[in-house]
Amino acid sequence: MTYEDLLRNSAERDSRIVVLTAENRAAIRNLPASLGERFIDVGIAEQTMVGAAAGLALRGRIVLVHALATFLTLRAFEFIRTDVGIGNLPVKLIGGVPGFLSDANGPTHQAVEDIALMRGIPNVNVFCPADLQELVAGIPAIINHPAPWYVRYNASPPGVTHTGRFQIGQAEVLSNGSDVAILAFGFLLREAERARHILEERSLSVRLVNLRTLKPIDEAVILAAAKETRLLVTLEDHFHTGGLASIVTEILFRSGVQAPLHSIALPDRWFKPALLEDVLEHEGFTGRQIAERILAAASSTP
Amino acid sequence: MTTEQHTELSALALRVREHIIRMSTDGGCFIGASLSCADLIVYLYRHVLRISPETVADPGRDYCFLSKGHDVPALYGTFAELGYLDPKRLSHHLHTTDSIYWHPNRAIPGVEFHSGSLGHLLSVAVGVALDIRIGGGAGRVFVISGDGELNEGTMWEGILVAAAKKLDNLTVVIDRNAFQANLPTEDLIPLEPLEPKFEAFGCCVRRTNGHDFRALEAAFDGLPLRKGRPSVIIADTVRGRGVPSIERRADRWFANFTHEEVEMLLKELHGGAASALTSETLIVR
Numbered sequence: 111m112t113y114e115d116l117l118r119n120s121a122e123r124d125s126r127i128v129v130l131t132a133e134n135r136a137a138i139r140n141l142p143a144s145l146g147e148r149f150i151d152v153g154i155a156e157q158t159m160v161g162a163a164a165g166l167a168l169r170g171r172i173v174l175v176h177a178l179a180t181f182l183t184l185r186a187f188e189f190i191r192t193d194v195g196i197g198n199l200p201v202k203l204i205g206g207v208p209g210f211l212s213d214a215n216g217p218t219h220q221a222v223e224d225i226a227l228m229r230g231i232p233n234v235n236v237f238c239p240a241d242l243q244e245l246v247a248g249i250p251a252i253i254n255h256p257a258p259w260y261v262r263y264n265a266s267p268p269g270v271t272h273t274g275r276f277q278i279g280q281a282e283v284l285s286n287g288s289d290v291a292i293l294a295f296g297f298l299l300r301e302a303e304r305a306r307h308i309l310e311e312r313s314l315s316v317r318l319v320n321l322r323t324l325k326p327i328d329e330a331v332i333l334a335a336a337k338e339t340r341l342l343v344t345l346e347d348h349f350h351t352g353g354l355a356s357i358v359t360e361i362l363f364r365s366g367v368q369a370p371l372h373s374i375a376l377p378d379r380w381f382k383p384a385l386l387e388d389v390l391e392h393e394g395f396t397g398r399q400i401a402e403r404i405l406a407a408a409s410s411t412p
Numbered sequence: 413m414t415t416e417q418h419t420e421l422s423a424l425a426l427r428v429r430e431h432i433i434r435m436s437t438d439g440g441c442f443i444g445a446s447l448s449c450a451d452l453i454v455y456l457y458r459h460v461l462r463i464s465p466e467t468v469a470d471p472g473r474d475y476c477f478l479s480k481g482h483d484v485p486a487l488y489g490t491f492a493e494l495g496y497l498d499p500k501r502l503s504h505h506l507h508t509t510d511s512i513y514w515h516p517n518r519a520i521p522g523v524e525f526h527s528g529s530l531g532h533l534l535s536v537a538v539g540v541a542l543d544i545r546i547g548g549g550a551g552r553v554f555v556i557s558g559d560g561e562l563n564e565g566t567m568w569e570g571i572l573v574a575a576a577k578k579l580d581n582l583t584v585v586i587d588r589n590a591f592q593a594n595l596p597t598e599d600l601i602p603l604e605p606l607e608p609k610f611e612a613f614g615c616c617v618r619r620t621n622g623h624d625f626r627a628l629e630a631a632f633d634g635l636p637l638r639k640g641r642p643s644v645i646i647a648d649t650v651r652g653r654g655v656p657s658i659e660r661r662a663d664r665w666f667a668n669f670t671h672e673e674v675e676m677l678l679k680e681l682h683g684g685a686a687s688a689l690t691s692e693t694l695i696v697r
Contacts (some may be wrong), residue, residue: 128546147546153576155569158535162573165539168525169471169547192529193536197518 113137113265116246117174118144120253127253128166132159132177134206137265156181160189160201167199172253179205179221179262180212187227194258195231201258202249203228208262209347210381210389211297217380221262226352228260229325235278236325237261240299241268244322247276262296269300270320281328287315290404291335293358294345295321301390302345304397309404324354329361336362336369341411343372343404347395350375372407374400413629417459421625424493425454426681429654431489431502433677439506440668441514442482444658448589448622448649449556450486455628456554456585457490465495468522474551477537480558480587481515481527482666488512488520496522531564533557534584538574541582552635553582560592563601568613571642575614580636583643584615587622589651593665610644622647657686667691 504510511519515528652658
């Protein structure tokens, strides 16, 4: 099933659903014809879009907002925080081309602080699907959940075989190793899976965790990984600040658990714009490079 | 409008102004902007809006969004007079035990949405108006905006979208008191000529005296002003209206007066001599 099919089916089943966009129609080209008045394109006006989403939600609608992740979370940030967040309204903000997926667009389009921003708003939750399969599996739960959500849109082909049923706040443990735990989410799960194979060839036992939702996050799985493996690795196409590395650090500190933690994230700069596979190579995020970085970190961990 | 109706509105607006003045102590309030829109809010809630304390949650009601949130004492004063809010709660102004603070919030029955950050509620109102239209409802949506608020790009973005979507169930009411926080609007970011701006953005516009109930009656008569277009009512008002020692004073936007000053202001509201105000006036935002 495609994302568009999912939205159409969901809207057909639930008359409360409306879809808003700021003229970002690439993934939803056929929705206007099937949703009619329940598809609303406000033009290139992200702030008005989010405010209108709050208004629609006040009237009992479940509002799916589809727009580019940067402009949605940055241009409309205060509308998200003030109208959707304070209002605690069922608005589902679905941000396109997050992280490395903006490939050659350049820094204007790089949503690499979106998780920090969205999780910092009370009431707003965060879902980072690893691929199309997980996106489609997760959105119905997000729709049925009464709170606001930010979804890091990702319709990539799966890079792993998913094992567990999607549940909000529940991570998917893809392998149960004890040397290294790789905590990953979103598109980079594909590279994490490649890194796992390489590390296992080097006789390391790897616990690969797909976090799925970063807020709420599966603290039990993270704490178990911290206690049961020798090295925790966080992997993210997001700045070091405020994303997964920060989340895991907060959990460990709050829980009084000490564990070696290696963060693979973007340093305090934007990434080199290029086609996706070249971005990964340039920034050191291919499976092979991730494996090398983990081996280096493991060798310096007592 | 009959003479009785006019007399009733005038008396009601006077009592609302008393409430506003009483809220300008013990922490204070945005008194200037509240006094400017008192007549407008009283007129809307008494004669225009299809809403009552019993229908604040009725999906078929008219919606009124207070986008210039710092004039909330005028709204709460009106609510207290019209039975939405127990008048005793106004004395809880700024107490942690109640929800009456410097900006509106939905804990107070009748408040449609919180505001305080300018340029937000037009877009929220666009969403409500869109939904009412999708559902074929007869409810109308009003947004009370400040004139300083028109500095915000989202006001114009929202107007563009409202016009594009032909939201003729939406009316934007501008409290044109000619001041923004600390300065006359025309000295900082000039807005005039204002009607042609809204007309060029696809709205139908009327301009009126925001303190004259008969003029307001004429301005709000026959909404929408044109089928298929959002309506805009520009109400020319005086900041601080009703209390000459506050009127048109840049430094009487927010005020925290002593109890003695409040008593003087109440006398002045009822035709007494100019108040001798010595309180330091806060300029905050």
